[in-house]
Amino acid sequence: MMTPDQNEFLTRVGPGTPAGAMLRRYWHPVAAACELTAEKPIKEVRLLGEDLVVFRMPPANSELQPRYGLVGRHCPHRLAALTYGKVDQEGIRCPYHGWKFDAAGRCLEQPAEPRESTYKDRIRHAAYPVQKLAGLLFAYLGPAPAPLLPRWDVLGREDGRRWGVIESVIDCNWLQAMENSVDPAHLYWLHGNLGAPNLPISAERFIALGLQPEYEEKNEFFRFDYGIQKRRTTKGHQPGDPPLLEQHPLVFPTSLRLVLSINSVRKQGFREAQRFTEEEMKLGYLHHMQIRVPVDDIHTREYLVNFIPSRSATSRPDEDDVAFEFCELKSPEGTYNMNVVTAQDALAWESQGALVDRSQEHLGVSDRGVVMLRRLLKEQIEIVRDGGEPMGIIRDPEKNKIIDLDTFHEAYGLFRTEAPTPAPAEAS
């Protein structure tokens, strides 16, 4: 049974909180690059409880690509919001009195101060590094030096086509989303239930949903370098067939790596998924990553990135033109878009409460993945609190070319290509 204090310890993200300090050691997306244009170069964002603006500076003469900055939302002069400011090749200018800042937070101009004034040199505005990968702008809010931005396979591979989805904000704490990623049982019940609300619970129902006719499966959880690897074993399609394996990890602390069926993605109605090529349809699956961004204690933003291997397409991870479509998870009246699987998840998470009171829970054996995540989370928060570096931080470029997350799904036709990494004993 968790106490309210323990719950706070694991979940709060603002400056000065233990979990917030741990989360600040990782990169988080703040926008898709395509959300910022020459015409609309500034976007208000909120990340880990901090009010910020991300902005796009037009390419300087010798450059081909725009540069990006992320600074505190309120100008240090008199706290007007830079949201309505003006951007040029050097930085962002406050709309109120024209103070101008570069992406490092240096104050470059204070137009109304005397020409000879050195006051601007004594001003330093909050500023954080931004890097682009897979069409997303990632930010790092932790202490210098920033680690490398991890090139997870879905984000870094070039031998296929990539696109993404930006979801509307989910009104609950980030950990409710992450617990869902080490909780295999919810697949049958949540997605089974909400995906087919008028069918009774039965073998026929599960088959109709593309699930096994019975809820009978083996789930294992292994800690690995980048989080918790999950392995599910289900019965083969036909009696006598060997069991089918599926493996996909929770990438600590805020992501989920999956393989999805092409048909399932199409049925959810995403715009880009209506344009699959014959080659892609034939492949039948795609690679997928869900990145959850802790906006603040009670709001989470989810970015979805998809990658389909293809002989006819290539994509560079740092390109601007990765298409991101926006997905409204629910109507303003609160009706969830049940066609979308992540909206079904959001329904469950939000319904637990803005920050679920874990002192009221009754966990079972089937929650051992959740328990494992909480222990890992506690351990990593304490490592940071005690001055250490948490798991999965990458500083060696050799290790960051492409990070293979050892993800496969035999039922969808994706078999593991090499010998498995030896799995450590499952944590108790």
Next chain:
Amino acid sequence: MMTPDQNEFLTRVGPGTPAGAMLRRYWHPVAAACELTAEKPIKEVRLLGEDLVVFRMPPANSELQPRYGLVGRHCPHRLAALTYGKVDQEGIRCPYHGWKFDAAGRCLEQPAEPRESTYKDRIRHAAYPVQKLAGLLFAYLGPAPAPLLPRWDVLGREDGRRWGVIESVIDCNWLQAMENSVDPAHLYWLHGNLGAPNLPISAERFIALGLQPEYEEKNEFFRFDYGIQKRRTTKGHQPGDPPLLEQHPLVFPTSLRLVLSINSVRKQGFREAQRFTEEEMKLGYLHHMQIRVPVDDIHTREYLVNFIPSRSATSRPDEDDVAFEFCELKSPEGTYNMNVVTAQDALAWESQGALVDRSQEHLGVSDRGVVMLRRLLKEQIEIVRDGGEPMGIIRDPEKNKIIDLDTFHEAYGLFRTEAPTPAPAEAS
């Protein structure tokens, strides 16, 4: 003058509050039966500050009628909302991991737990009894054994036709509504004023509204078995005519019993009231009950039940098909529907504040009904606090066949049919 502490004592309804403990000794409606269907069998409700779901289970093979359950909104497993769950003949299943509960709060299934697990037997979910009467589902949130659900005449009579109205939630504490029911003076001023906003205050105005030409009446208040009986004496229609009597009670703690003029009900625009038969029009009046439900400290829901005696119609009190229409008291912008008399009341109650600060009041002689109610309320709260049973609780089925509330209205043509119950001396 009431102190803020005394105000809290009389008004707060949540678990653990003195008034909440008293209110939990009575049955309260949580929905109309027609709001729950086979297609939409679950409804979120809030009662006495508790978040619940009421649900309709399809009739089992040997049954003709559906059964109903009322349980805590959040599953004890990981607190997802049962709102989005699935109902069968046995109970309700959580949408997240499939835990299933019956109407008594027993946990029947935990699908992802090991088959041999007895964990489910150690889980008990919050559950409350539900009973149907007059098309409404009543709930009892107090200690066992539950008393009988009172069969007030309007709810239990079968010699006529019954229908009802569900109003939009009123944004104030329940006691503001109840004080209105022992406050005869507001009839002239509130309903007179808002029902005819462009007429000056005058005898002509009152006549136009069907009131006596002068505000000149005698009001008496008597405590009786089920609350406070009110008797109003007004002048006869013509000079020399004997005075006219009207009697209608506040049914403790949350209802009002009235006789209404058919014409007044028609003018308010209720759908069902446009279909009065010739026989009903000729009768000229109907029986009426307003049941106020304390949703929480600052929200109240009102159900209206109407009954017209008729030789050509009958109705069973436990039938499902009592028609309830929904009445929006005000627009989203806050404009009240002034055609509806209860919207005029809601305007007054809400305008006093979400929970009126009674320490700022200046009561007069004409508020003696209000004072009497507050004294009775304090007395009954203290009885419950001290381990006793409050007034009007019925446990003898003989007394619950039909409870005649001795209500009549001579100006509308309804005279008392038998000798009056001897009224005790009016409380000072």
Next chain:
Amino acid sequence: MMTPDQNEFLTRVGPGTPAGAMLRRYWHPVAAACELTAEKPIKEVRLLGEDLVVFRMPPANSELQPRYGLVGRHCPHRLAALTYGKVDQEGIRCPYHGWKFDAAGRCLEQPAEPRESTYKDRIRHAAYPVQKLAGLLFAYLGPAPAPLLPRWDVLGREDGRRWGVIESVIDCNWLQAMENSVDPAHLYWLHGNLGAPNLPISAERFIALGLQPEYEEKNEFFRFDYGIQKRRTTKGHQPGDPPLLEQHPLVFPTSLRLVLSINSVRKQGFREAQRFTEEEMKLGYLHHMQIRVPVDDIHTREYLVNFIPSRSATSRPDEDDVAFEFCELKSPEGTYNMNVVTAQDALAWESQGALVDRSQEHLGVSDRGVVMLRRLLKEQIEIVRDGGEPMGIIRDPEKNKIIDLDTFHEAYGLFRTEAPTPAPAEAS
């Protein structure tokens, strides 16, 4: 650096606050007279954190003009809102039980009390004096005797045409608006930036906006009888031309007096500004006053009054028919109407926060007007706290015929007509 306590001291407006006590020594508009009509004679208002209703009583037989009252919103009887009450020549009647109050707060009737009761004579409702000037209803919430309602030139002059604008409520504290009025630098940057969002910062841009090609100007601040007089010196239109002067005051504590260019007013799209006569167009400028009303700690309402001198029109300051048009500063989604200059201001003020945290500021030399205002404000609050009368209170009718605020703008063609008042040395 300001402490949070000092920030509260200067900004909070409610009853019992130091700044609220100072602000209560001045008259503030609560409505335009044209907002109250015979059909809709009552309006809810909120002023200095107090919930009130202003109402219009029809002219009595011997009178030509309606009279006005301003009383507490909640009836002292049982706290129903007088908002929905009924007005006659004598006063306002509560909708709930008909208690009637005159504009002085006396209780005239309690219809349900016994005829011989003297209870009403012991009731006194909160009531404040109201006076009409320039089509606005001004209220005084301070201790008696009320000072004279100041006849500022824009409000009191009769040799021309007058009209006004009521803006939607601004969601921030009043002092953020007032600091803007001693902050000349924002003109170039805020209005320059938001008025031409797609132009880079350059000399051409400033010229396009009708500003000087360079931000090069001298600003002086002088304390005077009614607040802070500001004088701006800019370069002449052509090389060799003498410098151009502009002078306009902050009228303590809540107003700004300006001269505006006719063209600028037209471009903002105000309805009345599309009807300028040939004579008015030729004059090229108009007189303008912005009156900011502290609604409560975090809301401010701004009234704009315009006056154009004219040989062909006259206007009386106490006329009812001064046209006021309503201006929505932003959409419900929060998009500001950038065509309107005061919407650009509102954007800046609101973006600082509902009540800006001045402990986070970094003021510069160019903020000396703001610093001067804060010192003056502190001084005046302390004077009131210590029993004195703050600056600019007028009790001598001789001084109140028309108060010339010595406002001119040479670049717009309005030169000072007489010798300037000797300016005291600028406050440090």
